[in-house]
Amino acid sequence: MMLILADLPDHALTTRLLEIRKHERSLLVELLGLLAELDRRRTVLALGFSSLFSFCTDRLGLTKASAFRRTTAARLLARFPVVAEYLADGRLNLTTLVELRDVLDEAHATEILDRAAGRTEDQVKVLVAGLRPQPAPPDLLRKLPNQRNDSSGSGPERLPGSTAHQAKELPLPTSPLAPAAPTPPAAAAQPAPAPARPSAGPAARLQPITPERHVLRVTVGATFVADLEAVRQALSHKLPGAGLEEVLHECLRITLARVESRRRGAGKKTSAKAPRPGSRYVPAAVRHEVWTRDGGQCAFVGITGRRCTSRHQLELHHVDPFARGGRPITANLTLRCRAHNRHEAEQDFGLEHIARKVAARYIGEGVTGAPAGGPK
Numbered sequence: 085m086m087l088i089l090a091d092l093p094d095h096a097l098t099t100r101l102l103e104i105r106k107h108e109r110s111l112l113v114e115l116l117g118l119l120a121e122l123d124r125r126r127t128v129l130a131l132g133f134s135s136l137f138s139f140c141t142d143r144l145g146l147t148k149a150s151a152f153r154r155t156t157a158a159r160l161l162a163r164f165p166v167v168a169e170y171l172a173d174g175r176l177n178l179t180t181l182v183e184l185r186d187v188l189d190e191a192h193a194t195e196i197l198d199r200a201a202g203r204t205e206d207q208v209k210v211l212v213a214g215l216r217p218q219p220a221p222p223d224l225l226r227k228l229p230n231q232r233n234d235s236s237g238s239g240p241e242r243l244p245g246s247t248a249h250q251a252k253e254l255p256l257p258t259s260p261l262a263p264a265a266p267t268p269p270a271a272a273a274q275p276a277p278a279p280a281r282p283s284a285g286p287a288a289r290l291q292p293i294t295p296e297r298h299v300l301r302v303t304v305g306a307t308f309v310a311d312l313e314a315v316r317q318a319l320s321h322k323l324p325g326a327g328l329e330e331v332l333h334e335c336l337r338i339t340l341a342r343v344e345s346r347r348r349g350a351g352k353k354t355s356a357k358a359p360r361p362g363s364r365y366v367p368a369a370v371r372h373e374v375w376t377r378d379g380g381q382c383a384f385v386g387i388t389g390r391r392c393t394s395r396h397q398l399e400l401h402h403v404d405p406f407a408r409g410g411r412p413i414t415a416n417l418t419l420r421c422r423a424h425n426r427h428e429a430e431q432d433f434g435l436e437h438i439a440r441k442v443a444a445r446y447i448g449e450g451v452t453g454a455p456a457g458g459p460k
């Protein structure tokens with residue numbers, strides 16, 4: 085292969101490259117179309133993935149940044165089919181399209197796509213900024229806390245520039261490719277934030293600097309700084325001389341312990357009285373057992389045997405649906421992420437719906453004069 089390539093004349097090399105690039109673009113459009121259809125059918129849920137994003141990273145092996153761009157572009161393609169033409173002929177690429185995610189709307193799609201056509205990523209960012217001004221440029225990140233610190237007169241030491249650190253779950257990529265953690269597609273419909281609120285400023289960034297250390301940057305408001313200082317004072321006995329990371333980490337640990345305890349149902353005395361018949365109430369001890377048994381993870385298993393890995397927004401799912409008399413006992417309960425809980429509820433509803441229709445038809449045919457409605 086190397087020999088053949090080495091023998092190719094220049095024009096043949098470039099011609100072939102251009103051919104492949106064109107092919108690559110049409111493959112991208114096809115891939116996005118497939119993702120969009122998968123998304124529409126919600127197939128990934130049945131396969132045991134909590135989202136299209138999770139399918140892209142875990143099954144397709146994409147990086148988070150790559151998965152974000154493709155899932156976002158797939159949804160844009162579904163909303164604005166004309167996008168396919170721009171991607172296919174190269175007027176837009178994946179990056180410039182995704183930059184447009186918050187400014188495209190049905191009324192102005194073509195106009196905006198035309199304005200972005202052929203532009204670089206930086207130029208498209210400028211275009212987007214003009215269409216939807218963003219508050220607080222990243223440069224202000226370091227200044228904000230210092231201003232607060234000066235005005236509050238809260239001691240000369242610490243709370244330096246690094247104050248703008250906040251542990252926050254970042255839903256999305258930390259790749260240097262991503263200038264800011266992109267908002268999840270679901271947030272695309274939100275109105276533009278008011279420029280007057282600096283706390284709604286640039287999205288938080290979590291960036292690894294070594295395998296062990298990360299830099300976390302976030303814009304914080306005045307009340308955050310005030311609360312931070314109050315917590316620091318309150319913890320000064322327990323954590324004398326603690327740095328900002330230790331203080332925030334302590335907050336995280338306390339929050340985590342409380343949330344876990346609530347989720348598990350631990351910490352409450354087991355109620356001696358049994359739940360009233362027909363009550364949805366799940367005793368704390370039962371929740372604890374279910375949580376422990378399922379390992380604090382969605383227990384949905386897809387049709388190919390894959391178990392969902394989500395630990396996000398876990399809910400209790402009734403195997404035998406509550407609406408059909410399923411009881412709130414450990415054997416009938418299991419953990420589900422929100423996406424899978426809804427997925428199964430829809431399936432249960434669908435099955436029940438079908439069963440009711442079948443039963444109604446049977447009665448109508450077999451029993452003369454049977455009242456409409458049939459069994460529940």
Ligand SMILES: [Zn+2]
Pocket residue numbers: 132133134382383384392393394420421422423424
């Ligand atoms: Zn799940």
